[in-house]
Amino acid sequence: MTALLVALGAAVGAPLRYLADRAVQDRFGARFPWGTLTVNVAGSLLLGFLLGLPLPPAAGALLGTGLCGALTTYSTSSYETLSLATAGRFRPAVANAFLGVAAAVAAAALGHLAATALPWP
Amino acid sequence: MGERVSEPEQRRVDPDVDLAVPADRAELPAHPAAVLAAVSAGGVLGALARAGLSAALPHDPTGFPWPTFAVNLSGCLLIGVLMAVLAKRANPPVLARPFLGVGVLGGYTTFATHAVEARQLASDGAATTALAYLAATLAGALLAVWVGYAATDRLTPSVSGTGAGQRRVRR
Structure with a gap:
């Protein structure tokens, strides 16, 4: 069951990275890899936020390991x-190299902060 | 790396999709369903491999995140191998890069997990481990890509003298 949820999340996350990368390059050009940087920071923000929520393990597998894991990439960036x-x-x-890491960690921290600051019932 | 073999590296910045490379720009309008399906299927395989490896290598949540570290470094070694192989081919299969590079290796490696692990370590009072983890991943990943590319480049014979794979990326 967990594997199925990871697969579902990744099936969306990987093509989303490809399309977002193309869209960012269309807008800002391909000389500097803004596309990959953008998806890595966005995915880190989302994962930081998700891990700050009281999420059931199934949602973690689908949105965390699957979606955010496949949306972001270390191999492309390196x-x-x-x-x-x-x-x-x-x-x-x-x-x-340094902007990618610094911005992703800052985004993860910001996402986590936002999730924990929300007034949950 | 010799001058000739470093040519594709100099032109292509993004191995996922680089709109400065005409073939990359053309692939989505030409075969949208096939390209997106290849990326998606590859991403599923890569993510399952990552999840499997993370489950097989449980780690101390307050210690160095070895599973993600191992996943990211091995994925970086393999993207170097893949891009060197593709650069040597005169006409690489159209879906090889979308499936193996964007999909499998992109889905296998992760930036988000590495960022949240570092954040978690820092907030748990292990700031030194967090910094060491970020630095070791950054340096190790770059070294792995370089080793993968350079070793494959030396060991793989060119398909032809100057392959179309190299001409393709010239302006």
């Missing part, structure tokens, strides 16, 4: 940093 660095674009490479 490849982008290396790709920028090997192209001699060191400042964007360093910015992508």
